[in-house]
Amino acid sequence: MAVELTFYSVMVLIGEITIIVLLSLLVFAFFLVAVTALSIRKGRLYFPRLLKSGFYMLEGVVRGLTRLFGISEKDLITFFIRLQNSMNTTTFEKVPVEKRAIFLPQCLRSSRCPADLTPEGLVCKQCGQCQTGEAIARLREMGYRVFIVPGSSFIQRMVQKYGPEAMIGVGCIIEVKDGLEMCDRQGIPAIGIVTQKDGCVETLVDWDEVCSVARRGLPETAPKPAQEPPEVDHPAV
Numbered sequence: 030m031a032v033e034l035t036f037y038s039v040m041v042l043i044g045e046i047t048i049i050v051l052l053s054l055l056v057f058a059f060f061l062v063a064v065t066a067l068s069i070r071k072g073r074l075y076f077p078r079l080l081k082s083g084f085y086m087l088e089g090v091v092r093g094l095t096r097l098f099g100i101s102e103k104d105l106i107t108f109f110i111r112l113q114n115s116m117n118t119t120t121f122e123k124v125p126v127e128k129r130a131i132f133l134p135q136c137l138r139s140s141r142c143p144a145d146l147t148p149e150g151l152v153c154k155q156c157g158q159c160q161t162g163e164a165i166a167r168l169r170e171m172g173y174r175v176f177i178v179p180g181s182s183f184i185q186r187m188v189q190k191y192g193p194e195a196m197i198g199v200g201c202i203i204e205v206k207d208g209l210e211m212c213d214r215q216g217i218p219a220i221g222i223v224t225q226k227d228g229c230v231e232t233l234v235d236w237d238e239v240c241s242v243a244r245r246g247l248p249e250t251a252p253k254p255a256q257e258p259p260e261v262d263h264p265a266v
Contacts, residue, residue, distance in 0.1 A: 057083065058090040065091075066098040069108055077116055084109060106206050110221050113209045120218040122246030124195035126172035131197045131243065132184055133177050134204065134224070136232040137161050144177065150187070151177035164236045168243055184208065193217065197242055199234055201227050220245075 061083040068075050084091060095105050121129075135151055138144060139158035144151040155162040165175050176187055184198075196219040198208040205221035212219035220242050226233040 054087065054090070058087045058094055061087065061091055062094045062098055062100075065095065065105070065108060066100055069100065069104060074112060074115055077112055080112055081116060084112075103202065106202050107223070110202070110205055110209060110223065113213070114220050117209075117218040117220055118245065121195045121220055124218065124246070126247055128194040129172075129196065129243075130174045130176065130187070130191065130193035131168055131239075132187075132199065132208075133161065133165075133175065134200045134232070135177055135179055136229050137199070137224070137234060138177070138231075140230050146179055149176065150183060151179055153177060159231070160236055164239065167240055171243055171247060173243060185211070188215070188217070195219070197222065197239070199239060200224060201232075 061080060064075050064080060068080075074080075092102070092105065095102075137159065138151070138153075138161050139156075141158055142151075143154050143156055145154070146152075153162045153165055155166070157163075161177070165177075168175050174191065174193065176183070178184060178200075187193075188196075194217065196208075196212055196217055198205055198212075198219060199222045200208065202223050205223050209219055209221050222234065222239055222242060224232045224234045
């Protein structure tokens with residue numbers, strides 16, 4: 030009888046602890062959503078590290094609760110990207126440019142693009158039919174390794190091959206979110222830039238924003254190469 034009573038007491042205790050934990054998680058999820066809503070409306074980030082950890086722990090619950098606060102799925106993902114970018118910026122800026130990489134989606138190119146598909150991604154021919162070629166030239170002049178992504182597994186392969194220590198990713202909102210999460214798991218500081226137009230062909234991005242982000246942490250002006258001293262004509266003796 031005593032054994033049965035002890036077993037019953039243990040089961041009751043486990044049940045009570047489970048209920049307390051579930052209620053605590055629910056309260057925490059409400060707190061996360063409330064802080065997210067406040068951050069979106071005020072245009073500021075409150076408790077960023079707590080928000081990031083909470084999103085990873087309770088993403089499904091948070092997604093459901095945000096509807097009660099009038100936050101759309103797109104607004105929530107946009108906020109998550111902004112949160113990640115903000116937290117990664119300081120570390121990103123400390124990485125030398127030669128150890129950074131930029132990944133561009135192939136949808137930015139013209140529908141008449143003559144680029145060649147190679148194991149290193151699409152190779153731009155600078156044909157002038159879109160702005161991608163000019164932007165790539167600017168980014169490479171800064172010192173970046175630039176890739177045009179032909180498929181979903183490409184980024185992971187290039188990360189394994191070249192081991193960049195910081196990354197910039199351009200894409201639609203879902204691609205950027207997934208890319209930031211992938212980089213976070215691998216400990217790579219990354220900044221995501223969402224395209225201005227969704228779709229599979231001839232999408233748009235703010236290239237000035239891309240270049241502005243790319244210049245973070247770099248000298249304002251690139252050092253000029255050392256010049257040879259001018260030759261001086263010596264009068265004949």
